[in-house]
Amino acid sequence: MEMTFEKLPQAVNQLFDKLENIERLLLAQSNDPQEADKLLTIQQAAEILHLSVPTIYTLVQHAKVPVCKRGKRLYFSKQELTTWIMSGRKKTISEIDAEAHSYMHKSRRR
Secondary structure, three states, rough: OOOOOOOHHHHHHHHHHHHHHHHHHHHHHHOOOHHHEEEEOOOHHHHHHOOOOOHHHHHHOOOOOEEEEEOOEEEHHHHHHHHHHOOOOOOOOOHHHHHHHHHHHHHHHO
């Protein structure tokens, strides 16, 4: 489609409509608190982490996994489990190189 000055208002309206749709979808996705921070049982947490239930109990005992306890029941936040998993992420060689380059560049300026 060739863009001319006469077609510019129509193109801007189309872009605006698409942007509104994207915004609506993002707001609907972020406004779903039930899905964002769902509480899980130990069996559900084990499925998400791909670990056995006894392994989860061991991690809880050593305070290595975020957990909430009410009475005898353990509850896990899906969001906290995801954050916990991501905190153990190892950097790639290119990320380490970039950090080293940045550090060396800052050191040279001093």
